[in-house]
Amino acid sequence: MSFIRRVGYALSGIRSAFRHERNLQIQAVIGLCVIIIAIMIHVSLTHFMIILILVAGVISLELINTAIERAVDLISTELHPLARAAKDIAAGAVLWFSIFSAIIGFMIIFTTLQ
Numbered sequence: 587m588s589f590i591r592r593v594g595y596a597l598s599g600i601r602s603a604f605r606h607e608r609n610l611q612i613q614a615v616i617g618l619c620v621i622i623i624a625i626m627i628h629v630s631l632t633h634f635m636i637i638l639i640l641v642a643g644v645i646s647l648e649l650i651n652t653a654i655e656r657a658v659d660l661i662s663t664e665l666h667p668l669a670r671a672a673k674d675i676a677a678g679a680v681l682w683f684s685i686f687s688a689i690i691g692f693m694i695i696f697t698t699l700q
């Protein structure tokens with residue numbers, strides 16, 4: 587498969603996830619707001635790059651979480667403890683990274699405004 591075609595498939599995956607996943611849309615809006623605030627308060631270049639990594643990290647984890655949800659739903663539509671564990675652990679990964687991202691984001695904004 588050519589590189590261009592693989593990029594096309596990846597982009598269509600991102601498009602599909604954004605179209606159907608409300609959480610992803612909300613996280614993207616929050617990420618955009620944080621980036622705009624960072625620009626407005628003139629954070630340093632290093633801090634700005636950290637914010638970009640954090641925002642991209644949350645979105646990437648949510649995309650993986652969405653993929654895991656879809657794969658679990660494909661395997662079984664019945665309730666199963668392992669299905670619950672897979673979905674809850676994947677959601678936990680997003681939550682874990684989001685909490686630390688929020689803490690670091692607030693620290694950057696707070697130290698910049700001081």
Ligand SMILES: Nc1ncnc2c1ncn2[C@@H]1O[C@H](COP(=O)(O)OP(=O)(O)OP(=O)(O)O)[C@@H](O)[C@H]1O
Pocket residue numbers: 607608655662663664665666667669670671673674677
């Ligand atoms: N097949 C299943 N067996 C057992 N528990 C499940 C199953 N599917 C979902 N759950 C439980 O319900 C929760 C919500 O699952 P759901 O698939 O609705 O995900 P969601 O986080 O609401 O995302 P989305 O709304 O995008 O589908 C899961 O985190 C899990 O605890």
